[in-house]
Amino acid sequence: MELVLASGSPRRFELLQLLDRPFRVVHPDIIEQQHPHERPLDYVERLAREKAEAGAQLCASEGLTNAAVIGADTVVVCADQVLEKPRNEADYKQMMELLSGRAHQAITAVALHHNGATTSKVVSTTVYFKHLNAAEIAAYWQSGEPKDKAGGYGIQGRAGKFVTHIEGSYLAVVGLPLYETEQLIVQVEAAVAKDNYER
């Protein structure tokens, strides 16, 4: 079984390295569009599963049929609004004004596809932001950090100083919850070992 990360996120690459298992990376391209009335938790989980499954197809097209492929997705949810990557500075500003001085959910789903089946877990973390003034919001955009991050911020970067506390998983906010990811891998490994034993 070969482990594969289906992601272009440098955060997910760095985090997955911490599991000390060799893996390769593929870059599937999927459409990230919430369905009407789709709950945020369901949306994030669907995207993680679609990324893992699209990654498995890419692997299969390269002749790698025994891959265990990881996909993940992160969104921020605040006041019933789903915040993904900001489209531009104005979009970013709206996000920061919404997040300022209140709590929101950072939701990450991780999925693992192996041998035609996909398993997944969703982790929701509550993140509390201090009140942000216009100068702080403008300066943070100039840092370049917000552009490629859900909700327009990176807790692991300069936005760390905006966060008063969290309830949940820090690594899930950054993009890949390691405990849950390891659990999914171990479950698949156990199923493969059982299958080999019974043959």
Ligand SMILES: Cc1cn([C@H]2C[C@H](O)[C@@H](COP(=O)(O)OP(=O)(O)OP(=O)(O)O)O2)c(=O)[nH]c1=O
């Ligand atoms: C909230 C938050 C998000 N993020 C990042 C994690 C993800 O890379 C990104 C959310 O976008 P995603 O669409 O989940 O992922 P992605 O497009 O970066 O990568 P992939 O190829 O796997 O689809 O936001 C942080 O780095 N720090 C944070 O605090």
